[in-house]
Amino acid sequence: MTFVIEPHFRLQEWVAEEKGYFKEEGLDYIFQEKVQSTDGKIHDQGGAKKGAYQSIEAGRKSDVNCACHWTVSVAASNGHGKLWGDIYSVTPAAVFVPKDSPVMKPEDLAGVPISVGYQSGSHYSTIQALEQYLPTDKINLSFSEGLLFTRLDNLLEGRSQASTLFSGPYYMAEQLGFRKIIDATFMIAASLVGNPNPEDLKKFYRALQRAQRDIDVRPDRYLHYYKKEFPVRYHELMDTRRWGPGERIVFEPYTEQVFSESRDWIADREIFDGGKKTMGTDSYKDAVVRIM
Numbered sequence: 001m002t003f004v005i006e007p008h009f010r011l012q013e014w015v016a017e018e019k020g021y022f023k024e025e026g027l028d029y030i031f032q033e034k035v036q037s038t039d040g041k042i043h044d045q046g047g048a049k050k051g052a053y054q055s056i057e058a059g060r061k062s063d064v065n066c067a068c069h070w071t072v073s074v075a076a077s078n079g080h081g082k083l084w085g086d087i088y089s090v091t092p093a094a095v096f097v098p099k100d101s102p103v104m105k106p107e108d109l110a111g112v113p114i115s116v117g118y119q120s121g122s123h124y125s126t127i128q129a130l131e132q133y134l135p136t137d138k139i140n141l142s143f144s145e146g147l148l149f150t151r152l153d154n155l156l157e158g159r160s161q162a163s164t165l166f167s168g169p170y171y172m173a174e175q176l177g178f179r180k181i182i183d184a185t186f187m188i189a190a191s192l193v194g195n196p197n198p199e200d201l202k203k204f205y206r207a208l209q210r211a212q213r214d215i216d217v218r219p220d221r222y223l224h225y226y227k228k229e230f231p232v233r234y235h236e237l238m239d240t241r242r243w244g245p246g247e248r249i250v251f252e253p254y255t256e257q258v259f260s261e262s263r264d265w266i267a268d269r270e271i272f273d274g275g276k277k278t279m280g281t282d283s284y285k286d287a288v289v290r291i292m
Contacts, residue, residue: 003029003200006062007229009148009167010089010247012211014225019214021207027200032062033228052120052147063196064204068121069189070266073259076191076287077280084190085254085288087205091247093125093166093184096155096173103162106133106182113142115151115163119271122151122164125184127269133182136269149231168226171243172234188247189254198291205251205292212249219245256284 005022007013016022017031052067065081066072069088076083095114097103103112109130116122123141130139145151145160152169154160155178164184165173174180192201215222223240230238260282267276281287 003027004062005029005031008066009229011222011225012208015211015214015222016207021210025203025207027203065191066188069187070124070262071119072189072191074279081191081193082289083287084192085290086292087251088254089188089247089249091166092170093186094180095162095164095182096178097162099177099179110134110138111140112161113140115142115145115160117147118143121186125186126164129182129184167246168229175242201291209251215245259284
């Protein structure tokens, strides 16, 4: 079977493709771009109560997909793919407000609607960041604006009072002078779809590791690839030379302890209706695949 690669809003797949690393590893693959060909709609799921978990639940076409580790762990625990336990990644994220906003510090966000993606990284990470400052009933998350690009549009056009953004949109907001109120960096996990060949996964893994090293050494050479991950309507505004490298892949295991602690954290906050009863198996062995 031909291995299907779909870049996940980060630089590593683009670098590995440019440098020929997938081919050098002997991977028989298709590289498919989905952001510009869909005008970013692949990152928008139609508004409230439709986010990363619902996207995984509905099924995806590439062999390896990514979402925040919270969502991937719950999806895998409910039989929607498997969490790939040999790697994880970390993406910069933060809550941003317009530069003329009266919000100056985290406490000022009490009651302010913060645009996030439902059961997506921005949802969990905003709670995790703000619960250090605010009681739960003062953290006002808004799910009505859909996922990434709709939220970015609404922030840039003055329709959002606050929004949690990550990776490329994080850097764009920063470049355009939006005020960062609090960091909300989070972990991302890989979700395996179907039963990809373990040898193909190893080849894919090795190519990304080589690309990560290149980015670490000279990020400036590869920042232009962010334009591949944004709809064309944003390009004139983007000065990617000022941006950072974004999501970093960590070639360390997603451990059983992290899996367990993360599930407890989700259940304690009842992010999924019904709490732990709706979160599937607690078995790391059943939800996680280790290949390396």
